[in-house]
Amino acid sequence: xxxxxxxxLRQITQVLALGLFIFLFIxxxxxxxSSLLSGVFYRLDPLVAVTAMLAGRLIIPALVLAIGTVIFxxxxxxxxxxxxxxxxxxLEWTSLHKKKIAVRKSEPSSFWRKIKFLLLLVILVLAVLGxxxxxxxxPNTILxxxxxxxIWPELRYGTFSLENFLYQFKFLWPVLDAIHAGxxxxxxxxxxxxxxxxxxxxxxxxxxxxxxxSAERFWCCYLCPLGGLLGWLSRYSLLRREVHQPCKQxxxxxxxxxxxxxxxxxxxxxxxxxxVVCTNCVKSCNQGDVAFHWQLPHWKPVVKQSYDPSRREAxxxxxxxxxxxxxxxxxxxxxxxxEHLIRPPGATLTDFESLCVRCxxxxxxxxxxxxxxxxxEGGWQNIMTPHLVARLGYCVYNCTACIQSCPSGAIPKITxxxxxxxxxxxxxxxxxRCLPWAFNTSCVVCEEMCPMPDKAVVLVQGKGQGQGLGxxxxxxLLKPHVIREKCIGCGVCEFHCPVGGEAAIQxxxxxxxxxxxxxx
Amino acid sequence: xxxxKPISRRDFIRWLGMAGAGVALTGxxxxxxxxxxxxxxxxxxxxxxxxxxxxxxxxxAGNTYLVVSRGESPxxxxxxxxxxxxxxxxxxxxxxDVIIKPNICTDYHTFEYAVTTNPEVVAELVxxxxxxxxxxxxxxxxxxxxxxxxxxxxxxxxxxxxxxxGQMEVMNPAKFTETPIPQGVDIKKWWVYQEVLNADxxxxxxxxxxxxxxGLTLGCKNLMGTLQSRDLIHENLHQRIADITSLIRPDLTxxxxxxxxxxxxxxxxxxxxxxxxxxxxxxQDIVAADSYACTLFGKTADDIEYIKLAxxxxxxxxxxSSIKIEELTV
Numbered sequence: 030x031x032x033x034x035x036x037x038l039r040q041i042t043q044v045l046a047l048g049l050f051i052f053l054f055i056x057x058x059x060x061x062x063s064s065l066l067s068g069v070f071y072r073l074d075p076l077v078a079v080t081a082m083l084a085g086r087l088i089i090p091a092l093v094l095a096i097g098t099v100i101f102x103x104x105x106x107x108x109x110x111x112x113x114x115x116x117x118x119x120l121e122w123t124s125l126h127k128k129k130i131a132v133r134k135s136e137p138s139s140f141w142r143k144i145k146f147l148l149l150l151v152i153l154v155l156a157v158l159g160x161x162x163x164x165x166x167x168p169n170t171i172l173x174x175x176x177x178x179x180i181w182p183e184l185r186y187g188t189f190s191l192e193n194f195l196y197q198f199k200f201l202w203p204v205l206d207a208i209h210a211g212x213x214x215x216x217x218x219x220x221x222x223x224x225x226x227x228x229x230x231x232x233x234x235x236x237x238x239x240x241x242x243s244a245e246r247f248w249c250c251y252l253c254p255l256g257g258l259l260g261w262l263s264r265y266s267l268l269r270r271e272v273h274q275p276c277k278q279x280x281x282x283x284x285x286x287x288x289x290x291x292x293x294x295x296x297x298x299x300x301x302x303x304x305v306v307c308t309n310c311v312k313s314c315n316q317g318d319v320a321f322h323w324q325l326p327h328w329k330p331v332v333k334q335s336y337d338p339s340r341r342e343a344x345x346x347x348x349x350x351x352x353x354x355x356x357x358x359x360x361x362x363x364x365x366x367x368e369h370l371i372r373p374p375g376a377t378l379t380d381f382e383s384l385c386v387r388c389x390x391x392x393x394x395x396x397x398x399x400x401x402x403x404x405x406e407g408g409w410q411n412i413m414t415p416h417l418v419a420r421l422g423y424c425v426y427n428c429t430a431c432i433q434s435c436p437s438g439a440i441p442k443i444t445x446x447x448x449x450x451x452x453x454x455x456x457x458x459x460x461x462r463c464l465p466w467a468f469n470t471s472c473v474v475c476e477e478m479c480p481m482p483d484k485a486v487v488l489v490q491g492k493g494q495g496q497g498l499g500x501x502x503x504x505x506l507l508k509p510h511v512i513r514e515k516c517i518g519c520g521v522c523e524f525h526c527p528v529g530g531e532a533a534i535q536x537x538x539x540x541x542x543x544x545x546x547x548x549x
Numbered sequence: 550x551x552x553x554k555p556i557s558r559r560d561f562i563r564w565l566g567m568a569g570a571g572v573a574l575t576g577x578x579x580x581x582x583x584x585x586x587x588x589x590x591x592x593x594x595x596x597x598x599x600x601x602x603x604x605x606x607x608x609x610a611g612n613t614y615l616v617v618s619r620g621e622s623p624x625x626x627x628x629x630x631x632x633x634x635x636x637x638x639x640x641x642x643x644x645x646d647v648i649i650k651p652n653i654c655t656d657y658h659t660f661e662y663a664v665t666t667n668p669e670v671v672a673e674l675v676x677x678x679x680x681x682x683x684x685x686x687x688x689x690x691x692x693x694x695x696x697x698x699x700x701x702x703x704x705x706x707x708x709x710x711x712x713x714x715g716q717m718e719v720m721n722p723a724k725f726t727e728t729p730i731p732q733g734v735d736i737k738k739w740w741v742y743q744e745v746l747n748a749d750x751x752x753x754x755x756x757x758x759x760x761x762x763x764g765l766t767l768g769c770k771n772l773m774g775t776l777q778s779r780d781l782i783h784e785n786l787h788q789r790i791a792d793i794t795s796l797i798r799p800d801l802t803x804x805x806x807x808x809x810x811x812x813x814x815x816x817x818x819x820x821x822x823x824x825x826x827x828x829x830x831x832x833q834d835i836v837a838a839d840s841y842a843c844t845l846f847g848k849t850a851d852d853i854e855y856i857k858l859a860x861x862x863x864x865x866x867x868x869x870s871s872i873k874i875e876e877l878t879v
Contacts (some may be wrong), residue, residue: 189722206721214719218696221722396696425695427703428659460794473762474783480657480694482818485763488761507761521694527780 032312039111039307043118048114048440054176058218059396060244065218067390070115070169071436072250073098076152076255077386080164081437083156083386089438099262106266107259110249111287116237117249118170121287123238124245136289137251138246142303142336145250147258147346148418150338152254154350158359159380164388165413168248168255169235174389174413178224180229180400185217221396223421228400250288250303255440260302264331266324269301270310273318282310282319300334327516329357341447370407371454371518372415373400373431373441374424377539378451384439387413391431391440397422399520400431417453419520419536424453426480426519454518454536456486462533465508474536475522485515486522486534509534554625568751598691613834614872615841620879623807623829624673630803631677633875640800643682645749648801649674649715650758651814652689652771656695656703662837663824664817665700666756668709670805670829675754677717682721686715693817718744732862733792735761735785740777745797753835757806757842759814759822762786764853765846766815767839768802769794787854794835794859802838804830806845836865837872844869 030038036349050070057067071077071092076097082088096107110117152163164170192209195201224230240247249256274299290303291310291542297319299310303353310319338346357363374383374393391417392400399422400415407414415431417424429448432440443451456475462471476486488507511534518536571657618630631637641647647871651666658664672739678686692700707717720742728741745751745845755771762768762783769790775781775797782789812822826845832838836859839849850856850867860867867879 059696102596180690192721193723196721205723209721209723212720218698219719219722396699426655426697428656428695428699471762471786472783474780477759477815478693480655480816480818482813484813509565525693525780527783 034299034307035308036312038153042112043121047115047118050172050364051176054173054181054393055216057390057394057434058220059394059425059428067394067434067525068436071386071388071390074167074169074255075099075435076167076258077164077169077388077391080152080156080161080353081384081386083153084159085380085437085439086159086163086317089437091208091438098259102259102262103266104261104303105257106301106306107261107269108306110253110256111307114168114249114255115516117246117305119172120237120241120248124241124287128422139289139334141251141337142334142458143342145252145254146261146338147342148252149254149257149261150343150346151350151353154347155354158351158354159383160355160410161383162385162412163254163386163411166252166254167388168253170386171237171415174387174392175230177389177393179227179234182222182227182398183231187547188213188217189221200393202521207503218396224398224401225418226402226404229404230442243249244289244306245287246543250290263304265302266301268306268321269324269331270299270304270306271320271322272297273320276318277316279315281313281315285309285313291338295376295531302333302334305467307460318353320449323491327358357408360408362408362411366540367406367408368537369416369418369535370403370538371419371520372535373415373417373470374429374441374448374453375432375441375451377453379439379441381439382407382411382414384437386437386439388436389413389415390434390436391415394430394434395422395428395525396425399423417520419523419535420532421524423521423524424519426521446498449517452517452539454520454533454538455513456516456518456520456522456536458509462528462531463509464528464533465506467533469506470526471506473507473509474525478521478525480519480521481515481517483515485512485517486510487512507542555600560731565749571573580782588731612873614759614834615830615837615869615874617765617841617874617876618831622879623667623669623805623826623827626807626829626879627670627673627803628831629877629879631674632802633877634801634831634833637674637677637681637798640752641678641681641683641750643685643737644744645678645682645742645751646747646751647678647683647686648745648748649678649686649688649752649754650745650771650774651690651704651706651754651805652758652766652774653690653692653697653700653706654706654774655692656700657816658818659703660705661808661823662820663756663758663810663816663819663822665704666706666754668705669807670803670807671706671754672709672713672715673711674754674803675710678750679714680750683750686871687718687742687748688715688722689718689732689742689813691720691742692778694735695843718858722777730796732790732795735788736792739793741793741796742775742777745775750801751797751799753802755802755804755805756809757811757830757845758810758817759846761814763790763855765843765848767842767853768799768804768835769839769855769859772799773798787804787858790855791858791862794855795862795864798864799835800833802832802835804838804842806842809845811846834872836860836863836867840867840869 053067072094075098077094078092237248288303290299291297399417402413403416403417460466464470478487479486486509491506491508520532520536523532526534616630616633618626620626651671653665675686701717724743725740726743727738729738753768755768758766760766772793806826809819809824809826811824830838830841837857842849858866
């Protein structure tokens with residue numbers, strides 16, 4: 030194949046991979062019975078696989094597929110980053126200053142490339158200590174989370190707003206109805222969502238794009254921990270870029286390199302750990318002096334680079350990671366669960382916080398969008414883990430969407446019966462706010478909404494007399510009570526409670542099942 | 550660095566225009582909450598209604614006013630009930646746009662749990678409407694548990710209706726519009742799904758089931774599925790149900806009492822609470838249909854506040870002794 034064909038093939042692969050990612054994202058919606066295909070990218074992600082298994086201390090069969098990516102990388106180099114990674118593709122497309130030689134000078138020093146290796150080291154050490162806090166920096170989790178909790182809801186809001194506006198004009202209705210039924214319902218399923226963490230998640234994503242001003246694919250070159258892992262593996266790859274003599278030192282390849290790893294001071298050679306196998310350099314070379322070659326049978330690992338972390342740096346970093354893990358251990362959550370930290374169904378059956386890779390797939394599929402990425406609700410260490418905000422959306426009684434979609438098994442693959450037997454929390458009535466209790470006003474919404482076949486909210490004849498609001502004459506008021514043994518904490522009562530602001534019935538965390546300061 | 554040009558006037562205006570368009574777009578968003586209804590005091594006593602004349606669109610005396618049809622096949626007893634009322638062509642004319650409103654309240658259970666309307670009953674009505682010449686027949690509800698799509702599917706209604714040639718519609722949030730309720734006692738306006746008001750024919754197909762706050766959920770209560778901000782209806786449930794019924798006025802009410810839920814309604818989930826009564830009640834008068842349905846639970850219309858109120862407002866009659874009832878067994 031000609032160099033240009035390789036380039037074209039790479040671009041097509043990138044489009045297909047990003048397209049597949051977005052397609053899987055869109056189709057992973059809860060429709061009652063459909064099986065969910067989402068999570069394919071997580072199964073191929075070796076960083077997620079390694080940390081989830083280390084932190085969770087078990088073999089997760091669903092994630093074993095990531096070995097494929099490792100083998101691919103050992104053969105072809107950092108091809109994941111250059112050809113497949115959806116976030117990498119977006120960052121490549123949003124890099125404004127391609128093909129300008131002068132820009133290279135404004136890039137940060139190569140010295141900073143070590144950050145991604147050190148970040149990887151921190152993540153691995155933390156994983157050994159049972160902590161996956163920093164997995165929110167995995168590129169796949171970043172993209173899923175940003176799409177799920179910011180970009181997709183924004184698109185949906187914008188679409189619905191425009192639709193609302195246009196529906197004021199009655200003559201447009203036939204056209205709008207056709208668009209609504211044919212396009213908008215299949216895409217958005219009429220789910221309207223709000224997200225507490227939308228703004229920080231979106232700003233973080235914009236920040237990654239903004240870094241492209243400093244250097245093309247800045248995130249991929251300097252920060253990405255998955256890039257660090259794959260780059261480190263690429264040092265041993267079988268296919269590597271080579272420069273043949275006589276090279277004319279024209280610098281064209283350097284100008285085309287998206288990761289800036291081609292070093293004019295070193296005969297325009299490059300570091301396989303940084304090279305994403307985009308083949309731009311092969312195309313740019315007029316002489317045909319640049320090519321990718323198999324290293325067999327004379328294979329040997331690549332020489333070290335000046336920006337590789339030194340032993341001392343590595344040791345300091347590991348010590349820092351251990352300090353961080355210790356810090357996590359003295360957060361309040363280590364002693365008591367926050368009152369409203371309701372985890373997804375079944376999460377009480379696993380070591381949820383150690384297994385959760387912060388990907389946001391459950392947030393995406395939750396049909397009520399009550400599952401939200403945390404900010405600090407679960408402490409700093411649990412940032413971006415999912416929790417149920419029942420006032421914004423409840424857990425649907427017969428829904429297993431999050432159970433099906435969780436790639437790491439943090440939400441275990443339980444059956445519906447097991448889900449109904451595993452409470453997420455416990456509802457509790459605030460008698461100072463509840464309409465019948467506090468205001469002698471009849472209201473039984475919580476009892477009505479309770480999905481348990483044998484209701485967990487029961488109505489007991491109260492002593493107060495009905496004053497208005499539909500209560501006629503001297504009928505006695507019915508007052509709700511929660512039966513603790515029956516409540517599974519789904520939060521539908523809290524969601525529908527008609528009092529303003531904070532609900533008069535709320536779901537509270539279950540007593541923690543971890544002993545305090547359990548340690549490593 | 551110093552070579553960078555300052556922003557040109559053209560660019561400045563272009564950006565200003567784009568920002569202005571963005572701000573203007575925010576005006577497109579509709580506010581979600583019904584503002585005028587949120588008061589802390591609600592009307593407690595019913596005013597005497599003198600102005601609203603009983604606008605009953607009721608068949609002339611002598612004709613069958615209400616049909617009670619019993620038998621083994623849900624579809625067959627539905628067919629016979631409509632036939633006894635004069636046939637579907639009495640309600641549906643050629644080219645009509647028909648909406649059928651069953652009760653699909655949650656996606657928790659299949660129809661055997663008597664929480665959602667029997668799919669065979671709905672499908673039979675779809676077939677009859679099409680046979681009577683309807684242009685299209687849409688079926689819809691707004692579940693409070695799960696999503697519309699999942700509830701439509703779980704209830705079995707989606708499959709049955711599609712097979713019968715009807716169309717399931719997911720209610721479009723953009724089409725709930727604040728609508729005046731001229732006869733309303735407690736509420737004078739509410740957010741109502743406009744298609745339900747615009748359709749040529751509206752057929753109301755509730756399932757008869759137990760309901761703790763409403764007593765029983767029947768025809769009038771089923772109309773709540775066409776409203777937005779339903780939690781606020783509960784503030785004065787019975788009067789507001791009656792008020793809504795005065796606005797929506799289905800052309801035909803078919804109460805599905807093939808299976809009824811006697812306990813733990815409206816969400817159910819326990820087959821022991823389900824009673825097989827194998828009955829269909831049909832009438833043009835929603836109040837009369839509801840009134841009769843009460844008897845299946847060993848109650849009368851006087852036990853259910855919203856039926857009493859609706860009858861008092863002149864929406865229909867709860868008095869079963871004054872109307873012609875045809876009972877048939879298939």
